[in-house]
Amino acid sequence: MGETITFWVLAVVSVTAALGLVFSRKAVYSALMLGTVMLSLAVLYAVQDAPFLAAVQIIVYTGAVMMLFLFVLMLVGVDSADSLVETIRGQRFWAIVAGLAFAALLGLGVGNAVLAAPKGLEAVTAKGNVPSLAELIFTRYVFAFEVTSALLITAALGAMVLAHRERTAPKPTQKDLSRARFVEYAEHGRNPAPLPGPGTYARHNAIDMPALLPDGSVSSLSVNRVLARREAAEGTLAPEILAALEAEDRETEERRREKSEEPARHHANGANGSGPNGSSSDGAASNGAAGVGHAAPDDAAAPVEESRATAPEKGEEAE
């Protein structure tokens, strides 16, 4: 009786979760649904006199395999939604028809088979499930078991070879990064210093409080854009923050217009800036070198923070 109740509860749960796995739009939901199916299958194994397999199912599948899936989902992009374009016309429809037909075939086949009452495993697992399994694995199936170890080693090596990537460009040093930062400053006017922390000089130091400049106005560099966008949508964004963001947007717009008006002059500037003896950007670059060299204590964090920001760009260039 207990087994029947367990079966029906878990059957409904696992089939629902399997359908959710196939039809949910987001891949992370699919992964969670797969975890649900695996857990309910583990309980079904335990009910069917297979406690060892139930434990292995939880440890290997819900533990290791699901973690791998989630890691890769995070690497590959959680938000990569499925495209709804059918490359083969009518593929979805015919896939579902074929699935239903296959289900009917299997269901009829299994339903028509006449099965005796289950023999049960009491006779063969007199010593207990795990010792009996171990005896079989290390006698009759010992060759397959040894081959399995070779398979696992091959898989691990293969994954390492596939995931390994040679560095094609030398790793940017702190010096390169600081130079690139000041070239960026000379060409685009991007702030070379670390960003001011939120709440500096303010009455609160919460993440949503902007830093204030000496004249009391809001420093747009310290505004968390994500929070600002959310607050703007809710209508709770403080007006001085909004003013600062708007001023910054105006400035970038102006700079872009200037650049498009004089592309030739700017290009020459950029070429000079990257060399050691650039004309107009030279001052800024040497300033930067001095700043890094003498490393005033409050500037010390600058290269580290900036290297984090520029490293991905570098990596993409290298590709």
Next chain:
Amino acid sequence: MTTHYLVLSALLFVIGGVGVLVRRNAIVVFMCVELMLNACNLAFVTFARQNGNLDGQIIAFFVMIVAAAEVVIGLAIIVTIFRTRRSASVDDVNLLKY
């Protein structure tokens, strides 16, 4: 009861198969393959009890090992393809067919 387990296993297998055919995201396709393997394991365990010997459970154990190795390699391949093509969709990997 055996029939119930077998029908459940068949249903899960079919749902996994439809998922492989319908979904375009390579990772979700892979998850559906895992679902099919799990459904087969359920059938193995059920038949082990039906026939009163442990061979079914041992085969299920080996299926789990092979599935673990397969997941490692498959996900590594997906990551490699994602690096070169910037996409995890199975439709974007179309250069092997010519």
